[in-house]
Every structure is written in structure tokens, then in C-alpha cells.
Amino acid sequence: MAGLLDANGWPRRGEAGTRVVAFGGGHGLSATLRALKHITHQLTAVVTVADDGGSSGRLRKEMDVLPPGDLRMALASLCDDSEWGLTWRDVMQHRFDTEGPLDDHALGNLLIVALWQLLDDQVAGLDWIARLLGAHGRVLPMAQSPLEIEADVEGLDGVTRVVRGQCAVATAEGQTRAVRLNPADPPVAPEVLNAIAEAEWVVLGPGSWYTSVLPHLLVPKLHDALVSTPARRALVLNLAAQEGETEMLSAGDHVRVLAQHAPDLALDVVIAQPSTVDDIEDLENAARDVGARLLLRQVSIGGAQPLHDPLRLAAALRDAFDGFLGEVGRREAWLA
Helix, strand or coil: CHHHECCCCCECCCCCCCCEEEEECHHHHHHHHHHHCCCCCCEEEEECCCCCCHHHHHHHHHHCCCCCHHHHHHHHHCCCCCHHHHHHHHHHHCECCCCCCCCCCEHHHHHHHHHHHHHCCHHHHHHHHHHHHCCCCEEEECCCCCCEEEEEEECCCCCEEEEECHHHHHHCCCEEEEEEEECCCCCCCHHHHHHHHHCCEEEECCCCHHHHHCHHHHCHHHHHHHHHCCCEEEEECCCCCCCCCCCCCCHHHHHHHHHHHCCCCCCCEEEECHHHCCCHHHHHHHHHHCCCEEEECCCECCCCCCCECHHHHHHHHHHHHCCCCCCCCHHHHHCC
């Protein structure tokens, strides 16, 4: 395996598809990764490290480590589809059900933290887990220190309050107006910056907009790398509004909020499912304002659950990666 990788941990050029870096956290990033691994193995996931709830929050507090949960989920999403990979995926995702102190801890979280303590190296620890899973890609933390999300939330009474912590922000009643990070300028692993510089595409979203998608743009080193990368940039929109966090935002508002937090970041493609867009013309205008074309595709599994279908999302991303169409009929084809 080592002979197939370059100095940055990527498969060598020309051997495994388009070089892609995907940003996010939780279930949104997992959906993107399950799709992307169908079309490339030159894949790096850059994962939020602001979680302060559940098993991750407990380990973060007790051991002063990065919250491992979103990193674990990203690794599980990239596992090899062999019996070996799927078995170890299930082991990593297993949660203890006990009345003792291990209750609700995910075994993968404990394994990741154990490797960090043994190796004293966050990236090396995650790479070892990737090898165990036969992962089709690499998983890296967005920062080398745990982050706290702080948000200005306008309540139902019209008063704006400061809310701190990822879980608190995600469940706050009212409209989130802005988010910040503490510390404001955390250290970023050089492997992350190298991956962005080498990428051909970067993908943001879907996911919790204020707590999983936007935080990447608020880390100065990540922000600068995303602005300066020669890679094209895709944004995948959510299939449904999130209660509290984005329920008052239209599809176009999601793009505008991202632009407000990173006004110098241009996009190339915005991917959305037409049945979830309240105003297609407004979304198209919002996409155009950030330099992007709107690509409307059926990407959900269908039914009542707002979940992305890996194969459908993979097809939409492949359409984006395959390049822009000719000038004649370009808008009509992309909106088909």
C-alpha cells in the first residue's frame, strides 16, 4: 500500500480518480463520503472537531482530546465493502449498553483516543484506523485543538443572545445570525493544507449549516487554503431544514449565509434536489452571486426520511466533476 501513496498520503495521480477533499461532520459528511467513494479513492475528509455532547463530549472533557465521534463516523463511511471492512465498521460503531461508566460510549471513539495516546499523533492515529477498516480515503481533523462554537441567536422574543457549544447552538430556539470559533485561530495539520492545495475538487455540505459546514470557513488557515486552492468548489445543500438551526432559511438563504461568513470564497457548483427547493429562481440567483451554477438532481432515497442516496449523490457529483457543458444550452442542461 505504501508504494501507492505519495508524500501527502494520497494515492498517486492517475490511479484512483479525481482528487477530492470533503468538509463537514456527522451524518452530512458521512452521506458525502459514501457517495464519493463510488467515484474516487483519492479522497480526504476534513472533519469538524467542535462536538461537545454524548460520548465525544465526555472524552473531550475527561481527557482533553479532540472529540472523536465525527472522525469515527467519517472513517466508518469510507470502510472497504469487504467482510473485513464491514465487520470492523460495525465494531467501530458499536455502543456499549450498560449501567456503568462505559454506557453509550462508541468503541471506535475509545480506540481512536487510545491510538492518540499511544502515538502522540492525531493524524497517525486516524491513519491506523483507516488501515484497519481498509478505508477508501483519508480522514483528518479540521484543527489540532478542540473548538467551541459560539453563536448569536435571535430568540422568538426578538432578543439576540450569545449561545456557546455545538449542542446548544444546534438546538437553540430562534434564528442563528452568526457563528464564531474559540480559539479563533487554531492550529491546522499540514496534511490538511497539503490535501487542499493538491485537490481537484473540494466539497462542502450537506450537514448542520452553522455547526458542521460553516465552521471550516472560520478557521483562518483553512479559509485561506480554500480561497487560494486551484480546485473547483462544490456545495451540496441539505434535503430538509433543521429544527431550530435553519428552519427559517430558504435554499437560497443557505448559500447567502455561507457567503456572509466567507465573502471571498467563490463556488463552482451548487447541488440541490428540486423537490426541496422552495424557489428555484432565487436559489439560482444566490448561486450565481457566488460564481456557481445550479445543478438540480434527485439525490434522496425518497420517502419520508430526508436522507441522501449514495448512488444518486455520486451520480450528481460525477456530473459536476465531469466538467461544465458548452455555452449553448448550458443552463437548460444543468437544470434538467
